Structure formats: structure tokens, C-alpha cells
Amino acid sequence: MAMEWTEETIARLRDLWQQGLSTAEIGRQLSVTKNAVVGKAHRLGLKPRPSPIRRAAKAAPAPTAEATVAPAAESTPVAPKPEVTAAPAATAAPAPQKASAKAQAAPAAAPQPKPAAAAPVAEDAAPEPRPARAQPRTTAKSALRPVSEPRRRSSQSCCWPLGDPGTPGFHFCGATPLPGKPYCAEHAQLAYVKLRDRRDNVA
DNA sequence: CCCTGATTCGC
DNA sequence: GCGAATCAGG
Numbered sequence: 001m002a003m004e005w006t007e008e009t010i011a012r013l014r015d016l017w018q019q020g021l022s023t024a025e026i027g028r029q030l031s032v033t034k035n036a037v038v039g040k041a042h043r044l045g046l047k048p049r050p051s052p053i054r055r056a057a058k059a060a061p062a063p064t065a066e067a068t069v070a071p072a073a074e075s076t077p078v079a080p081k082p083e084v085t086a087a088p089a090a091t092a093a094p095a096p097q098k099a100s101a102k103a104q105a106a107p108a109a110a111p112q113p114k115p116a117a118a119a120p121v122a123e124d125a126a127p128e129p130r131p132a133r134a135q136p137r138t139t140a141k142s143a144l145r146p147v148s149e150p151r152r153r154s155s156q157s158c159c160w161p162l163g164d165p166g167t168p169g170f171h172f173c174g175a176t177p178l179p180g181k182p183y184c185a186e187h188a189q190l191a192y193v194k195l196r197d198r199r200d201n202v203a
Numbered sequence: 204c205c206c207t208g209a210t211t212c213g214c
Numbered sequence: 215g216c217g218a219a220t221c222a223g224g
Contacts, residue, residue, distance in 0.1 A: 024206080032217085033217070033218075036216075040215090043215070047208095053208065053223040053224085
């Protein structure tokens with residue numbers, strides 16, 4: 001049977017995707033494969049994320065010679081070469097990456113709502129926007145910028161995970177989130193906790 | 204080898 | 215619509 005993409009799951013997918021998590025990471029949290037994530041993301045229409053590759057089209061789509069005409073190829077003889085370095089993650093997403101062992105992502109480990117447990121933020125400030133279960137790997141190649149993320153309002157429902165991702169009872173809070181936040185007021189408190197205070201405030 | 208996302212195509 | 219298989223780049 002195929003995965004039941006409920007409003008909830010889809011909302012989560014959208015959110016995680018928007019947060020810049022890798023497809024595999026999202027898949028782990030959603031208990032699906034990265035393929036499923038990618039596939040669904042495609043069908044959902046979202047997908048403008050930096051891709052490592054740009055697959056050369058195998059089947060040549062009947063190249064009609066008409067398109068060969070270069071429009072206004074007079075002013076600029078050479079294109080600025082924009083490349084595929086869009087990398088929106090650098091501007092808005094924390095860009096989590098590099099996990100030594102995926103084994104650590106075991107459901108029994110820390111998928112529980114203990115998000116703040118791994119928040120790598122300076123104490124006393126800078127909320128970590130995501131209840132990352134385990135310390136998200138960070139290649140350190142991309143410095144995260146907690147600030148400047150005006151676009152894209154958060155989901156319409158609180159994305160706080162309840163239960164173990166992958167277990168039947170797993171679900172998301174679903175309450176109305178704070179403006180600009182992926183979590184409701186209640187869970188935002190847990191998500192955006194100061195390091196010095198987040199000893200064991202996780203129920 | 205690991206990772207990443209993209210596309211195809213049988214279901 | 216779904217996602218494994220496959221592809222392709224880093």
C-alpha cells in the first residue's frame with residue numbers, strides 16, 4: 001500500500017522541505033524513503049531546491065531547429081554563467097547535513113519531542129527553528145543564518161512532532177502556529193528555548 | 204564509498 | 215498517485 005499522504009504529513013513535508021532539510025532527512029522523520037519524499041515533493045509542486053545534479057535528458061525531446069535562434073545575442077556574446085548555485089539554503093535554511101551514522105537516527109534514540117535537546121544555539125538567544133530530534137549533522141560548510149527569513153509563512157498548523165516518527169501514534173500538534181513560526185505558542189516555547197534553560201523542560 | 208536530489212516507470 | 219529503481223553529480 002502506498003503511503004497515506006495526509007494533510008498533516010504533507011504539511012510536515014512542506015515545512016521540513018522549506019526548512020532546507022535533505023530529502024533523506026525528511027524521509028527519516030516522516031518514516032518514508034527519500035524517494036517518496038522527492039516524488040511527493042514533485043507532485044506537490046514544491047521543489048526549487050539546489051540539486052547536486054542536472055541529469056542530462058536521455059530522450060532528446062525532438063529538438064526543433066527553430067529554438068536554435070539566440071535572441072538578442074548581440075549585446076552579450078558570453079553569458080554571465082549563472083550556474084546552478086542557487087543554493088537558497090544558504091540564505092534561509094540551516095542546511096543540515098552530514099550524519100556520521102544514520103543508525104543514530106533510530107526511532108528509539110531521540111525522535112521524541114525533545115527537540116531543544118540539540119539546539120546548537122548561543123545561549124540566551126537565537127532560537128533554533130526546528131525540533132531536530134538528533135543533532136542534525138552539519139558539514140559546517142554553510143554557516144546558518146537564523147535571521148532574515150521573511151518569506152514563506154509557516155505552516156497553518158503546528159508542526160511539533162508528538163510520538164515517535166514511524167510509529168502508528170505519531171502525529172503533529174496541528175494547533176495554530178505563531179505568526180512566522182512553525183509551532184503553536186505552546187510548542188514554540190519548547191522549540192525556542194534558551195540553552196541555559198533547556199535542561200529538562202521537555203516533558 | 205558516502206552523500207545529495209531527479210527522473211523514470213511499473214504498480 | 216505512489217515510490218523503488220535508477221541515474222547522476224559531489
